Amino acid sequence: MASTPTMEDLKRALEYIFTPSTPVITVGLLIVFLAPVLVHLYITRQTPYTSLPFILLAGPSGGGKTSLLTLLERGDTAVKTHTSQTAHAVELTVSTDAGARTFREAARDDAPGSHKKFHLVDTPGHGKLRGAAMAQLVGDGKAGKTKTQFGDAAMLRGVLYVLDAATLDDSLADVATYLYEVLLALQKRAGAGRTSRSPNAVHVLIGANKLDLFTALPAAFVRSNLEAELGRIRQSRSKGLLDSGINTEEVGSEEQDSWLGEYGSEKFTFDQMKEFDIQVDVIGGSVLEGNVDKWWDWIGGRI
Ligand SMILES: Nc1nc2c(ncn2[C@@H]2O[C@H](COP(=O)(O)OP(=O)(O)O)[C@@H](O)[C@H]2O)c(=O)[nH]1
Ligand SMILES: [Mg+2]
Numbered sequence: 001m002a003s004t005p006t007m008e009d010l011k012r013a014l015e016y017i018f019t020p021s022t023p024v025i026t027v028g029l030l031i032v033f034l035a036p037v038l039v040h041l042y043i044t045r046q047t048p049y050t051s052l053p054f055i056l057l058a059g060p061s062g063g064g065k066t067s068l069l070t071l072l073e074r075g076d077t078a079v080k081t082h083t084s085q086t087a088h089a090v091e092l093t094v095s096t097d098a099g100a101r102t103f104r105e106a107a108r109d110d111a112p113g114s115h116k117k118f119h120l121v122d123t124p125g126h127g128k129l130r131g132a133a134m135a136q137l138v139g140d141g142k143a144g145k146t147k148t149q150f151g152d153a154a155m156l157r158g159v160l161y162v163l164d165a166a167t168l169d170d171s172l173a174d175v176a177t178y179l180y181e182v183l184l185a186l187q188k189r190a191g192a193g194r195t196s197r198s199p200n201a202v203h204v205l206i207g208a209n210k211l212d213l214f215t216a217l218p219a220a221f222v223r224s225n226l227e228a229e230l231g232r233i234r235q236s237r238s239k240g241l242l243d244s245g246i247n248t249e250e251v252g253s254e255e256q257d258s259w260l261g262e263y264g265s266e267k268f269t270f271d272q273m274k275e276f277d278i279q280v281d282v283i284g285g286s287v288l289e290g291n292v293d294k295w296w297d298w299i300g301g302r303i
Contacts, residue, residue: 051152051155052117052118052119052155053116053118053119053155053156053157053302053303054089054118054119054120054121054136054150054156054157055119055121055156055157055158055159055160055302055303056123056133056136056156056158056159056160057120057121057122057123057160057162058123058125058133058159058160058161058162058178058182059125059161059162059175059207060125060163060164060171060175060178061124061126062125062164062167063125063162063164063207063209064162064164064207064209064287064288065125066122067288068162068207068287068292068295069088069090069120069122071103071287071292072090072120072296073090073092073120076290086124086129086132087121087122087123087124087132087133087135087136087149088121088122088123089119089120089121089150090119090120091118091119092118092119092120093115093116093117093118094116094118094296094299094300094303095114095116095300103293103296116303118157118299118303119150120299121150125178127174133182134181134182134185135148135149136148136149136150136153137153137156137159137182137185137186138153138188153189156202157302157303158202158204158298158299158302159182159204160204160205160207160295160298160299161179161182161205161206162207162209163175163207163208163209164209164210165208165209165213165216165217165219165222165284166213166215166216167215168217168222168225169217172225172226172229173229175226176229176230176233179226179230180233180234182204183230183260183278184260186202186204186273186276187261187273187276187278189202190277190278191257191276201277201278201279202277202278203278203279203280203281203302204278204279204280204281205280205281205282205283205298206222206223206281206282206283207284207292208222208282208283208284209284210286210288211284211285211286211291212286212288212289218284219282219284220282222282222284223282227267227269227270228268230260230268231266231267231268234260234268238255238259262275270282281298283298
């Protein structure tokens with residue numbers, strides 16, 4: 001007869017819970033109101049960054065990404081605060097008012113116009129660490145989710161690809177290879193969105209940095225050099241299938257999916273990316289001289 005008292009206990013307990021009384025209602029109300037708060041706190045602690053729109057800084061090492069981030073965050077590049085072994089984000093504000101278009105003005109609290117917050121995400125440019133940038137583009141890819149370290153890859157609004165225009169002649173192959181990876185990832189991302197929910201268009205700004213140096217190539221040359229090199233990379237990656245005269249209809253869709261730009265075209269141009277809702281611009285600037293207002297304008301237009 002050992003089980004009878006426990007059954008009786010249980011019965012009494014249930015009766016107590018289901019009989020309206022002040023303590024029961026109080027506890028019930030506490031659970032109802034506190035549970036969502038606790039869940040919210042738990043989730044926000046898990047992801048320290050809420051999903052703000054974000055701009056990704058990419059580009060080879062030494063281009064000036066971290067200097068740019070520091071300039072936009074602090075107003076000068078003198079203090080190096082961030083090492084770039086991993087991705088790193090700062091929260092910035094753009095003002096949509098035309099009167100406060102420079103980043104210095106927009107950084108002031110009393111800047112006119114409406115303000116929009118966004119994250120600027122710096123990534124390491126060194127070869128082996130480029131996965132950090134690619135992860136921001138497509139998310140971790142687990143079960144179709146697009147979660148990244150800083151929120152949701154779907155919140156990506158633009159990629160600012162910073163390169164050193166003064167040494168482009170020597171580094172063209174490397175600079176273009178990385179750019180190729182970025183553009184192809186964006187193209188695949190846009191293609192994947194066609195069947196499911198379409199991600200927001202992601203545009204690319206190629207920031208031809210270090211224009212203060214006399215060896216720096218002007219933006220138009222940077223553009224044409226990159227287009228030519230991307231075309232060469234595309235050619236060599238197509239494994240010569242097109243050359244061998246195989247009917248393009250017979251080429252597998254996988255081959256077609258990893259072809260950058262207009263399929264089968266001979267020359268690559270950035271305009272070919274428009275078919276995938278990707279607009280590519282090349283604008284010169286100098287982080288050292290604080291000459292980045294056109295880049296800042298571009299960011300403002302993307303947020
Ligand atoms: N002359 C010149 N040097 C720059 C400019 N921007 C950055 N640098 C320098 O380029 C080097 C690499 O910059 P960094 O921001 O670390 O590049 P990251 O690897 O892309 O993050 C640093 O020594 C910077 O001081 C620029 O506009 N002009
Ligand atoms: Mg850096």
